[in-house]
Amino acid sequence: MAPDRTTPGIAARRLDAESLARNFAEPQPPLDAEEAIALARSCPPEGLAELARAYPDGPDLAGFAAKMAEGDFAGAAQVLYETNILGGICARVNPLDWICRDLGEEAAALAPAVAQLQRFATDLAMAAPGHPFVRAAPSGRRVAVVGGGPAGLACAHRLARHGHDVVLMEAREKAGGLNEYGIAAYKLPAGYAQAEIAWLARIGGIELRTGLRLGRDVTLEGLCAEHDAVFLALGLAGVNALRAEGAEKANVHDAVDFIAGLRQQGWQEIPVGRDVVVIGGGMTALETAVQAKLLGAQSVTMVYRRSEAEMSVHAPERQHAASKGVRIVTGAEPVRLHGGEGVEEVEFLRAAGGRTFRLKADQVFKAIGQCLGEAPGGIRLEAGKIAIAPGGATSVPGVWAGGDCATGGSDLTLEAVTQGRDAAEDIHHRLSAA
Secondary structure: OOOOOOOOOOEOOOOOHHHHHHHOOOOOOOOOHHHHHHHHHOOOHHHHHHHHHHOOOOOOHHHHHHHHHHOOHHHHHHHHHHHOOOHHHHHHHOOHHHHOOOOOHHHHHHHHHHHHHHHHHHHHHHHOOOOOOOOOOOOOOEEEEEOOOHHHHHHHHHHHHOOOEEEEEEOOOOOOOHHHHOOOOOOOOOOHHHHHHHHHHHHOOEEEEEOOOEOOOEOHHHHHHHOOEEEEOOOOOEEOOOOOEOOOOEOEEEHHHHHHHHHHHOOOOOOEOOEEEEEOOOHHHHHHHHHHHHOOOOEEEEEEOOOHHHOOOOHHHHHHHHHOOOEEEEOEEEEEEEEOOEEEEEEEEEOOOOOEEEEEOOEEEEOOOEEOOOOHHHOOEEOOEEOOOOOOEOOOOOEEEOOOOEOOOOOOHHHHHHHHHHHHHHHHHHHHHO
16 A cells, blocks of 8 residues: 555655556647647747747747648658757757747747647657668768767767767766756656667667766777767766755755656655655756655655746746645755754755744755866866867867856756757868868
């Protein structure tokens, strides 16, 4: 029998199997062909134009919608993939209304429909035989891509399209990076990231090597000596420390590990507390809080030290969290964790007024940011990230970088894909001119 959500302590299966399955199912069923055509025909050109202006490096949305309206689903997918080879996963995890800021009312209302259409077109494309792009003739050049997340995958695919041989190195046992380990289980079905990687690799010319970590198994100097170019897509592996007394108590966890566990082990086996506190104000914090609720926690509170306006998650995400029962408190930071061996309460200090308050907690998740750590191979850093020029070139000749680890990078899949794609074009240009 599943534990009641009011049971004290940490426990798995706080909800029955049917409730858990419903909580972690995809929020919307897929469209059928007739629905997709009708929806595309209903998209107003003005709204599509505003969405396109909000993300100028993205796909030709007008062209995409026109092909969808004609029933040319393969052609519509091709339009998406021309700028975003991970368009399928982006349709699920970064719908346009959650990426773009300051949208007009019409565009904001249209964005979820565009995401639905993108999902329909890309699902069909991935299920079809072959690949939408033909690889160019072999160039005889060899490029190392270090990091198998969105930036690394996008870079590897674009380089392979240009005929270069790519060695894609990933430190973990699976490629995918954020898409495999860091996206909420309620947003992305299990196995999707690996299916998209297998589809992407159909273009040929990409050799995937897992279990290789830069600085442990390979060196930047060695990679530069053995390859014509190197692209670093290292992500942010380090987790910032929680600077509060008692932070070492039991049942205080890194939120990134919680999310990864959900994706790798399945939501059926992940234990959760009755009273959960999540410290942080970004997407990782919010997704952790929502998933704790979906797993059956009775009380979940997300606490951010700055104002709501300064949170990096957009209003639709906050509204979704609230609809699931997550309470969001802003303008407070943790100063002390109380309890015996395990945490029992978290004491916070209000930024305004200097007063303190306590929240009951038998489980605490830290989501206070990640860091790169030490600079690989003496590369110049800027604000704790790899400094890059337009196109992704670093301070070391022959080495490019992109994604979370580089300046300008963020935890949005679409932005990481854009950086990887643009770096590949810059690398190709340099190699072609050499």
